[in-house]
Amino acid sequence: MATKPIEKDTNVFVTGNEVVAWAALAADAQIMYGYPITPQNEIMHYWTRLAPKYERRFLQTEDELSAGFTTCGGVMTGTRAFTATAGPGTILMQEPITMAEMMRIPLVVVVQQRGGPSTATVIYSQQEVNLCCYGGNGEGFRVVYSTAGHQDLYDYTIKAFNTAWKYQIPTIVLGDGYQAKMREAVTMYDPASRGIEMEPTKAFVGAEGCPGVDREPRFYRNTYNTEEELLDVVGDLKAHYDSFKDEVVEYEDSDIDDAEIIVVGHGVVSRACKEAVKALRQAGYKVGYFRPITLRPFPQKQLAAAAEGKKAILAVESALGQMKRLITDGLYGMTVPIEEYFKPGKGVSSQELVEKVKSMLD
Amino acid sequence: MTMDRIVEAYIGEYASGKSENAVNRALTLAKQGREVTLVDLDLVEPVYTLRPLISLLEEKGVHVIAWKTKETLGLGEAGSVLHPAMRWALKAPGDVILDIGYGAKGSAVLNLLEGIEDEENLRVFLVVNTLRPMTDSVEKIIEYLYETGPAHGLIANTHLGEKTTVSLMEAGLDMVKKVSAETGLPVVAMAVDERFRSDFPEERNDGIPLRFLHRYLPKGFW
Numbered sequence: 001m002a003t004k005p006i007e008k009d010t011n012v013f014v015t016g017n018e019v020v021a022w023a024a025l026a027a028d029a030q031i032m033y034g035y036p037i038t039p040q041n042e043i044m045h046y047w048t049r050l051a052p053k054y055e056r057r058f059l060q061t062e063d064e065l066s067a068g069f070t071t072c073g074g075v076m077t078g079t080r081a082f083t084a085t086a087g088p089g090t091i092l093m094q095e096p097i098t099m100a101e102m103m104r105i106p107l108v109v110v111v112q113q114r115g116g117p118s119t120a121t122v123i124y125s126q127q128e129v130n131l132c133c134y135g136g137n138g139e140g141f142r143v144v145y146s147t148a149g150h151q152d153l154y155d156y157t158i159k160a161f162n163t164a165w166k167y168q169i170p171t172i173v174l175g176d177g178y179q180a181k182m183r184e185a186v187t188m189y190d191p192a193s194r195g196i197e198m199e200p201t202k203a204f205v206g207a208e209g210c211p212g213v214d215r216e217p218r219f220y221r222n223t224y225n226t227e228e229e230l231l232d233v234v235g236d237l238k239a240h241y242d243s244f245k246d247e248v249v250e251y252e253d254s255d256i257d258d259a260e261i262i263v264v265g266h267g268v269v270s271r272a273c274k275e276a277v278k279a280l281r282q283a284g285y286k287v288g289y290f291r292p293i294t295l296r297p298f299p300q301k302q303l304a305a306a307a308e309g310k311k312a313i314l315a316v317e318s319a320l321g322q323m324k325r326l327i328t329d330g331l332y333g334m335t336v337p338i339e340e341y342f343k344p345g346k347g348v349s350s351q352e353l354v355e356k357v358k359s360m361l362d
Numbered sequence: 363m364t365m366d367r368i369v370e371a372y373i374g375e376y377a378s379g380k381s382e383n384a385v386n387r388a389l390t391l392a393k394q395g396r397e398v399t400l401v402d403l404d405l406v407e408p409v410y411t412l413r414p415l416i417s418l419l420e421e422k423g424v425h426v427i428a429w430k431t432k433e434t435l436g437l438g439e440a441g442s443v444l445h446p447a448m449r450w451a452l453k454a455p456g457d458v459i460l461d462i463g464y465g466a467k468g469s470a471v472l473n474l475l476e477g478i479e480d481e482e483n484l485r486v487f488l489v490v491n492t493l494r495p496m497t498d499s500v501e502k503i504i505e506y507l508y509e510t511g512p513a514h515g516l517i518a519n520t521h522l523g524e525k526t527t528v529s530l531m532e533a534g535l536d537m538v539k540k541v542s543a544e545t546g547l548p549v550v551a552m553a554v555d556e557r558f559r560s561d562f563p564e565e566r567n568d569g570i571p572l573r574f575l576h577r578y579l580p581k582g583f584w
Contacts, residue, residue: 013493013522015377022495042376049496183377185525188495 005054010188016179017042019150020110022188023157024082025050028198029108031057031081033070037089038122039177040112044084064089068096072105076220078203080161084110086177088119090128094135097170101140101237102222105204106164106171110157113176115345124177125345126267129322132172133296139234141241143171143248144296146266150184156293158191165199167244174295176318178268178347241297249302250293255281256306259288261357264303265316266292266323269348273316276353287357295323300330307336312360316341316348367483368396368457371403371472372517373510374489375497376464379519379575383489383553384461385415386575392423397456401448402428403471404463412461415578427451444474452477468510487550488513490541492520492534500540507545515550516542518570528561535570 005025014022020043024032032047048058061067067083074081085093090111100107113128115121132144143163145156156173164171191198204220211217224230252270255277256262265273270291277289290306292299307313313336315324320342327338341348341356368391372384388400400419402412412419412428419426427447451458452475462471469486472478488507490497497503507513520534535552542549549570554562556574566572 010495011493011522011525012495012498013377013491014495018377018495045376183523185493185522 003054004190005050006188006190008190009193011185012188013183013185014150015042015181015183016150016153016175017112017181018046019153019186019188020084020157020173020175021046021050023154024161025054025056026154026188026191027080027158027161029056029080029082029161031059031074031079033059033061033067033074033081033083035061035064035067035085035089037064037086039114039124039180040084040086040089040110042180043110043112064092065095068093068107068109069099071109072096072100072103072107075100075105075107075201076204077206078201080165080198080201082108082110082161084112086112087114087116087122087128090131090135094131094137097142097172098136098138098140099222100170101136101142102138102233103220104168104237104240106161106168106201108157108160108164108171108173110160110173110175112180113174115177121345122177123345124318124347126176126269126318127320127322127344128174129266129295129317129319129326132174133326139238141169141237142296143167143169143294144174145172145250145293146174146295147179148266148268148270148291149179150182150186153179154186154188158196162196162199163248165201167240167248169241174267176268245297248294249297249299251299251302252289252291252293253302253306254289256288256290258286260286260311261314261360262288262290262306262310262312263314263316263353263357264290264292264323264327265348266295269316269318272348272350272353275350276357279350279354280357283354285357285361287361292323292326295326298326298330303327303330304334307331307334310336312336313338314341314353314357314360315339316353318343318346318348320344369452369460369481369483369485370458371460371462371469371484371486372489373462373468373486373513374519375491375494375506375510378489378491378494378497379521379553380464380489381412381461382575382577382579383487383517383519383573384459385412385419385578386553386573388419388424388457388459389422389576390573391457391459397425398423399425399427399451399454399456399458401451401458401460402426402463403448403460405444405471406463418578425454427454449474450476452481469512485514485550486512487515487517488547489517489519489553490534490538492518492537493522493530500537500544503537503541504544507541507547513547515548517551517553517573518549519553521555526555526558528558531558539568 115125518535518538
């Protein structure tokens with residue numbers, strides 16, 4: 001048996017894609033299935049460089065459909081497995097993700113968002129929120145963690161495996177091209193040293209004994225014959241999701257109580273929001289910060305509580321309103337105005353947010 | 363061809379600091395009044411690394427050979443085209459600094475340059491940040507050198523971004539010195555973020571030259 005990839009806390013200087021590969025190793029993932037697409041390529045590059053050293057495996061498939069389905073297949077044998085993709089790859093990945101939703105397969109997908117529509121840019125955007133949260137056909141359920149940097153990528157990649165296996169739900173780690181390629185210092189650790197126990201995996205298929213004779217047969221189905229049957233199945237999926245979503249929901253906030261305006265951003269953009277709020281507070285402006293970490297389930301109650309009685313919410317994103325749609329849905333019935341700061345496919349700096357908020361308050 | 367012409371290629375692990383070292387070296391030479399050509403020899407992700415810096419570098423007197431966005435068609439995934447000017451880069455007058463992209467088999471990419479076998483001034487330097495996980499021990503650095511070399515010398519470039527300390531940089535240099543002792547490759551320089559300038563003497567006791575880096579790449583891409 002190869003040694004543990006991370007024995008003790010290690011401070012390293014890394015790119016976000018590398019962090020994901022190391023986190024998956026530390027989380028005891030056994031195999032990655034993947035198809036190359038920028039900006040996630042180095043997740044695969046580093047995984048393939050590291051895998052032989054730690055007795056892990058890799059399969060390059062012919063496309064993202066296949067990468068997603070082979071990951072589902074690997075998971076069904078009881079193997080902690082994952083895949084990674086971006087942009088048009090995330091579109092193709094929807095079909096395997098929906099199968100995982102229907103069959104409750106603990107599929108882990110890392111998405112590094114790039115610009116769209118279509119091939120567009122390989123660089124950066126936050127335009128894959130719709131796809132990652134609600135991109136499937138039917139109305140399946142999934143968990144989406146939006147990370148804001150390298151430590152997040154490490155922490156939430158590990159967490160994604162546990163959420164997926166604990167609740168048997170497809171789980172997405174939503175990064176972006178900036179996080180993928182950016183270089184930052186990170187502390188890599190053995191999950192056990194933080195009291196994180198990896199959820200045990202279990203095989204869906206290949207159980208001992210003859211089905212129907214020694215044990216109940218297991219049916220894993222993504223196809224149903226009648227409307228009545230489907231109504232029951234989707235109802236059960238919803239009931240399961242509702243039973244745990246409050247445990248999974250995560251968010252971060254600050255300076256809410258006396259704030260007149262709440263700046264809301266997710267992912268890497270939330271860093272600019274946080275810095276802007278800090279600068280504005282120092283300048284005497286009453287501004288608060290809210291960052292949804294889980295985009296699905298969305299921290300609706302927490303944001304509604306924060307927004308209560310405020311002058312406005314400022315939704316900031318590198319997209320044309322994909323996060324704002326989640327906010328609007330979550331705050332339905334409240335009268336707080338939601339203002340927009342949208343830059344599809346382009347980064348947002350704290351300085352421009354400071355100016356924007358000042359223009360709203362002065 | 364004069365002997366005092368400087369031709370240096372910077373190779374190293376992804377995100378080891380190759381471009382930052384190459385850009386700073388080119389600017390240092392230009393500042394000395396030398397004629398300098400900087401070549402972005404990244405065949406995996408051309409266009410990105412130096413693109414936002416081209417005009418700044420040219421203003422400071424460095425001639426840059428790199429793809430310009432408008433000359434390309436959505437490169438990024440499949441960009442494996444060598445710019446014609448890169449092939450002939452060694453024919454440029456004056457000094458030539460070559461920034462070798464990652465994943466391009468390191469110094470092997472130099473074989474694409476016309477006249478490389480006759481270039482007696484060529485020096486290939488491996489840039490090493492010992493806080494990069496793939497090059498964090500003497501054994502791993504030597505293993506990496508076998509994959510990416512050959513090289514003529516080592517540049518100690520250990521840092522942790524915003525969290526860099528002098529002791530981390532010194533520990534990194536110590537490790538690179540051990541690689542030097544085992545391989546016989548000299549430590550050409552210790553690269554240090556210029557914000558630590560006051561923490562270092564004019565000349566080190568161990569005689570290793572210091573190269574203070576101004577960080578340009580945060581303005582660049584990837």
